Amino acid sequence: MAEKPALQHVASLDIxxxxxxxxxxxxxxxxxxxxxxxxxxxxPDTIAQQGIxxxxxxxxxxxxxxxxxxxxxxSSCGPFEVRDGATGIVPPNLCGGLPSGDDLxxxxxxxxxxxxxxxxxxEVRVANDCVAALHGERAxxxxxxxxxxxxxxxxxxxxxxxDGHILNGxxxxxxxxxxxxxxxxxxxxxxxxxxxxxxxxxGGRNFGKHLRRPLExxxxxxxxxxAAAMGxxxxxxxWFGRALYNLTTILDTEAIFVGGSVWRYNxxxxxxxxxxxxxxxxxxxxxxxxxxxxxxxxxxxxIGAFALVMPQAWTIRWxxxxxxxxxxxxxxxxxx
Amino acid sequence: MAEKPALQHVASLDIxxxxxxxxxxxxxxxxxxxxxxxxxxxxPDTIAQQGIxxxxxxxxxxxxxxxxxxxxxxSSCGPFEVRDGATGIVPPNLCGGLPSGDDLxxxxxxxxxxxxxxxxxxEVRVANDCVAALHGERAxxxxxxxxxxxxxxxxxxxxxxxDGHILNGxxxxxxxxxxxxxxxxxxxxxxxxxxxxxxxxxGGRNFGKHLRRPLExxxxxxxxxxAAAMGxxxxxxxWFGRALYNLTTILDTEAIFVGGSVWRYNxxxxxxxxxxxxxxxxxxxxxxxxxxxxxxxxxxxxIGAFALVMPQAWTIRWxxxxxxxxxxxxxxxxxx
Numbered sequence: 001m002a003e004k005p006a007l008q009h010v011a012s013l014d015i016x017x018x019x020x021x022x023x024x025x026x027x028x029x030x031x032x033x034x035x036x037x038x039x040x041x042x043x044p045d046t047i048a049q050q051g052i053x054x055x056x057x058x059x060x061x062x063x064x065x066x067x068x069x070x071x072x073x074x075s076s077c078g079p080f081e082v083r084d085g086a087t088g089i090v091p092p093n094l095c096g097g098l099p100s101g102d103d104l105x106x107x108x109x110x111x112x113x114x115x116x117x118x119x120x121x122x123e124v125r126v127a128n129d130c131v132a133a134l135h136g137e138r139a140x141x142x143x144x145x146x147x148x149x150x151x152x153x154x155x156x157x158x159x160x161x162x163d164g165h166i167l168n169g170x171x172x173x174x175x176x177x178x179x180x181x182x183x184x185x186x187x188x189x190x191x192x193x194x195x196x197x198x199x200x201x202x203g204g205r206n207f208g209k210h211l212r213r214p215l216e217x218x219x220x221x222x223x224x225x226x227a228a229a230m231g232x233x234x235x236x237x238x239w240f241g242r243a244l245y246n247l248t249t250i251l252d253t254e255a256i257f258v259g260g261s262v263w264r265y266n267x268x269x270x271x272x273x274x275x276x277x278x279x280x281x282x283x284x285x286x287x288x289x290x291x292x293x294x295x296x297x298x299x300x301x302x303i304g305a306f307a308l309v310m311p312q313a314w315t316i317r318w319x320x321x322x323x324x325x326x327x328x329x330x331x332x333x334x335x336x
Numbered sequence: 337m338a339e340k341p342a343l344q345h346v347a348s349l350d351i352x353x354x355x356x357x358x359x360x361x362x363x364x365x366x367x368x369x370x371x372x373x374x375x376x377x378x379x380p381d382t383i384a385q386q387g388i389x390x391x392x393x394x395x396x397x398x399x400x401x402x403x404x405x406x407x408x409x410x411s412s413c414g415p416f417e418v419r420d421g422a423t424g425i426v427p428p429n430l431c432g433g434l435p436s437g438d439d440l441x442x443x444x445x446x447x448x449x450x451x452x453x454x455x456x457x458x459e460v461r462v463a464n465d466c467v468a469a470l471h472g473e474r475a476x477x478x479x480x481x482x483x484x485x486x487x488x489x490x491x492x493x494x495x496x497x498x499d500g501h502i503l504n505g506x507x508x509x510x511x512x513x514x515x516x517x518x519x520x521x522x523x524x525x526x527x528x529x530x531x532x533x534x535x536x537x538x539g540g541r542n543f544g545k546h547l548r549r550p551l552e553x554x555x556x557x558x559x560x561x562x563a564a565a566m567g568x569x570x571x572x573x574x575w576f577g578r579a580l581y582n583l584t585t586i587l588d589t590e591a592i593f594v595g596g597s598v599w600r601y602n603x604x605x606x607x608x609x610x611x612x613x614x615x616x617x618x619x620x621x622x623x624x625x626x627x628x629x630x631x632x633x634x635x636x637x638x639i640g641a642f643a644l645v646m647p648q649a650w651t652i653r654w655x656x657x658x659x660x661x662x663x664x665x666x667x668x669x670x671x672x
Binding site for chain 2: 078079080081090145146158160162163165167168169170171172173174175176177179180181182183184185186192193194242245246247249250251252253254281282284285
């Protein structure tokens with residue numbers, strides 16, 4: 001959070017593989033959120049231009065002069081790549097020019113973000129979506145100096161904070177721990193090409209795949225005593241717990257905050273299974289480590305993106321009043 | 337490194353399970369190093385008191401007034417525990433009161449360091465030995481802002497630097513990545529109780545155990561074409577490489593520096609095997625990551641301990657002149 005008391009409004013962008021969201025806030029909180037399906041054709045700067053357009057729509061609806069918006073915090077899917085000193089993204093689910101992108105209507109191999117946004121905004125800060133989420137949990141939630149945010153949904157992504165510092169890494173890719181290898185026997189294939197990494201084994205796409213039921217059904221059946229479904233849930237929780245144990249022993253973590261659709265299917269069922277994998281190992285490192293649901297809810301990446309650029313003076317008010325809980329979202333129909 | 341131009345001399349302590357070393361330095365470099373076997377009986381503050389005595393011996397030999405020594409940097413085996421706000425250690429190989437310590441001549445369960453040393457020195461900074469080593473590699477070597485130091489010897493320990501910040505964690509235990517779980521099938525038992533963690537599988541004690549040959553022999557036989565020995569080396573390098581890949585994807589690392597007795601047996605044989613495990617995965621994260629031998633040699637933890645407390649003004653001179661290369665070590669016979 002920068003110390004910029006002169007700012008009246010700041011913007012956030014949340015760039016995902018299927019959906020993009022723009023939001024404008026003032027000291028009182030976020031004022032309006034506009035979403036649209038992420039565009040997948042045109043020139044490679046389409047993504048950043050769509051973000052600027054969504055911010056402009058926000059301004060128009062709020063009757064704010066777009067020139068007033070000088071700072072934007074961006075939470076984006078990754079991975080990141082830096083070209084000519086500016087951060088862009090190379091996400092397999094958007095870039096048709098990458099080996100895995102055959103079914104996409106473009107030949108993109110790199111999507112510039114920072115360079116395009118800097119032509120319009122004086123201050124641009126880009127972070128991986130889970131890193132941005134942890135900025136949000138740190139600023140407005142209860143995450144302590146040594147904490148982890150993890151989203152367990154289709155993908156599994158992490159934000160990592162050590163000694164009060166949220167980790168970026170050489171080009172902003174710290175936290176890609178979903179691609180940590182855990183099994184030497186699993187042949188579950190991850191989108192990144194690994195076999196036996198965390199996301200490949202228990203990301204939403206592969207979790208309980210052998211049961212051929214929707215994930216929601218697996219969780220419901222497990223709750224109702226179906227042994228096969230319960231076995232799949234226990235297996236997934238065990239891998240997830242082993243990954244959290246690994247991160248705890250690597251980073252000496254104090255608290256872990258979990259969000260994402262898979263976790264939310266049945267946090268009450270998953271949490272004790274995950275805890276067990278941590279608690280039964282190396283007491284000097286795991287003693288007292290907490291595992292809990294993320295506190296900022298589904299807007300965590302939008303709110304986290306604001307935390308990247310908003311004046312520190314706004315933070316206390318947001319922390320106390322949780323103004324995003326009353327935020328209105330307007331969904332735009334897809335662009336032509 | 338603190339900005340303390342008034343300091344004339346500083347001390348370092350390197351506390352290991354079998355050996356302790358004390359050293360005194362001035363602006364020109366370390367002046368003398370005194371080592372002794374680590375004491376294993378008496379009261380729990382024996383370890384810290386032995387450290388103070390070794391510093392006093394250094395002073396006496398150098399004809400320096402002990403009262404002049406006001407700052408000490410400590411690199412120590414772990415894990416750490418904080419009691420009453422002060423860091424101590426709970427190492428299984430020194431504490432006879434811990435479950436694994438049956439063959440030790442004491443009932444220690446916690447060894448105070450910081451509290452005892454603070455009674456004698458105005459400034460005390462304690463770090464895990466591999467964390468201290470990375471402070472040394474950063475200050476006097478070539479380690480960049482996103483780098484890892486790893487010792488591969490009997491144990492496997494790490495120092496982790498992200499965004500120019502060397503990670504400590506909630507009580508200074510960041511970097512215990514040797515206890516990262518990697519295999520779901522190995523029954524190799526680690527001293528920490530894990531089965532299938534990195535240290536349990538390929539630490540010096542278990543590396544190639546089925547061959548029933550000394551490790552030095554395994555490396556020699558592998559070099560001479562013995563298939564079984566080569567298989568053991570390849571297997572170990574593969575696990576080591578997978579661990580380094582995991583850390584790279586978790587932390588977005590740029591450079592990895594490897595030291596330790598196992599690595600030094602045959603760096604030339606190990607390095608390409610390790611590299612392969614990194615290079616064949618997730619290019620956006622692993623592209624350009626370097627793996628190389630540590631640059632400070634066997635004194636890396638002593639030199640790293642100095643980096644914790646020495647005036648920054650000394651750093652450039654040490655960096656250029658590498659004064660520790662001419663350092664004299666005096667080994668004391670064991671205390672009664």
